[in-house]
Amino acid sequence: VALVGVTNSKGSGVPNPLAPRSHGIELLRLFRGGPKAMWALAEGLLWTPGNDGLCGVSLHENVRYLVTGSLHGAKPWVSACGFVRPWNSLTRKQRKGFQRLYQQGCRCSVRLQPGPNTQCEWETAFRGVEDCQEQYAMCVPQANSGCTWLGGTPYRNCLKRNSAALVEREEP
Structure with a gap:
């Protein structure tokens, strides 16, 4: 990278x-x-x-x-x-992740389907309007040797927007 x-x-x-x-x-x-x-x-x-x-x-x-x-x-x-x-098209979270936090997550990986706890499932890749995990979150190690998505308010807001968009699609 x-x-x-x-x-x-x-x-x-x-x-x-x-x-x-x-x-x-x-x-x-x-x-x-x-x-x-x-x-x-x-x-x-x-x-x-x-x-x-x-x-x-x-x-x-x-x-x-x-x-x-x-x-x-x-x-x-x-x-x-x-x-x-x-x-310059990356979000602030993405730039910060690569500049300061990327090495911390090296033992974690991202997969499209569920896997071992040393991996994060990329759940927003093909769902919803925005790819919230790509834009606003990082797959990072946890204290218990597992891995999880780390995001903040922009990540949570993105997930809410995607949920609302999915509900709108399902309504007749």
């Missing part, structure tokens, strides 16, 4: 929509990743599949992005299957 600034965008140089694209970047901060990730991102290129149909993403110059991805060889890759968002 890294915060990067995009310096330029370019294709592979080959007129082939299936060819990968690279984006020139400046690594601003590495929130999670080992020495290999640090080295790969410091090279200044971020790769993505060639088009949207292959989960490619378009990054805009002079915009800072929070990205998750993977290493393929020595190349860092991002795709629409990961998390790629402009930094």
